[in-house]
Amino acid sequence: DGGITQSPKYLFRKEGQNVTLSCEQNLNHDAMYWYRQDPGQGLRLIYYSQIVNDFQKGDIAEGYSVSREKKESFPLTVTSAQKNPTAFYLCASSKQVMNTEAFFGQGTRLTVV
Amino acid sequence: QKEVEQNSGPLSVPEGAIASLNCTYSDRGSQSFFWYRQYSGKSPELIMSIYSNGDKEDGRFTAQLNKASQYVSLLIRDSQPSDSATYLCAVKNNQGGKLIFGQGTELSVKP
Numbered sequence: 001d002g003g004i005t006q007s008p009k010y011l012f013r014k015e016g017q018n019v020t021l022s023c024e025q026n027l028n029h030d031a032m033y034w035y036r037q038d039p040g041q042g043l044r045l046i047y048y049s050q051i052v053n054d055f056q057k058g059d060i061a062e063g064y065s066v067s068r069e070k071k072e073s074f075p076l077t078v079t080s081a082q083k084n085p086t087a088f089y090l091c092a093s094s095k096q097v098m099n100t101e102a103f104f105g106q107g108t109r110l111t112v113v
Numbered sequence: 114q115k116e117v118e119q120n121s122g123p124l125s126v127p128e129g130a131i132a133s134l135n136c137t138y139s140d141r142g143s144q145s146f147f148w149y150r151q152y153s154g155k156s157p158e159l160i161m162s163i164y165s166n167g168d169k170e171d172g173r174f175t176a177q178l179n180k181a182s183q184y185v186s187l188l189i190r191d192s193q194p195s196d197s198a199t200y201l202c203a204v205k206n207n208q209g210g211k212l213i214f215g216q217g218t219e220l221s222v223k224p
Binding site for chain 1: 119145156158203205211213214215
C-alpha cells in the first residue's frame with residue numbers, strides 16, 4: 001500500500017537524550033514536512049524539504065535537526081537542546097508541483113520521562 | 114500577526130445545520146489552500162483543496178476562496194455528529210514551499 005509511515009507510534013525519552021523519529025513514504029513525493037502539535041494547538045512547522053539533499057527551517061527549528069539523503073526518507077532528530085520536546089510529531093509529504101495536496105503519517109507521540 | 118488565523122472555537126451547531134468555518138492568511142503570494150479534519154489523537158486528513166477564487170463543492174462540503182480579501186472558508190451542510198472534530202486551515206506558497214497551518218477550529222455537532 002502507498003502511504004506515509006511514521007515510527008515509532010509512541011516514544012519515551014529521558015532528559016538529555018537525543019531521539020530520532022522516522023518518516024518514510026512510497027508515494028514518490030518530492031516534498032516532505034515535519035510538524036509539532038501541542039495539546040489543543042495547531043500544527044507548527046519544524047523543517048521542510050522540497051528535494052533530496054536540501055531542507056529549510058520552519059518556524060520552530062531550534063533544538064531539532066533533519067536529513068534528506070533519500071527521496072523516501074526524512075528523519076527528524078529531537079536533540080537535548082529542545083527544552084520542551086513532549087508533543088505529537090507529524091510528518092507529511094506532497095508532490096512538488098503546483099497545487100498539490102499534502103498527506104500525513106499517523107504521527108509519533110513523544111514523551112519526556 | 115499570525116500567518117494563518119482561525120477562530121479557535123469551540124463552534125457548536127445542531128445536527129442538520131450548516132457549520133461555517135473561517136480562515137484568514139497574511140502571505141499574498143499564497144496559491145494553494147486546504148482544509149483538514151483532525152479527530153482527537155489522530156493525524157489530520159484532507160477534506161478539501163481550493164486554488165482559485167470562488168466556490169468549490171464536494172458533497173456536503175463547500176470551500177470558498179477570496180484572494181483579494183485573503184480569506185478562505187469551509188461550509189459543512191447537514192452537519193452530523195460524526196463531523197465533530199478540529200478543522201485545520203492550511204496555506205501554501207508554491208514558490209517557497211512552506212505549508213502553514215492555522216491553530217484549528219473545534220466543531221461540535223449536537224444531536
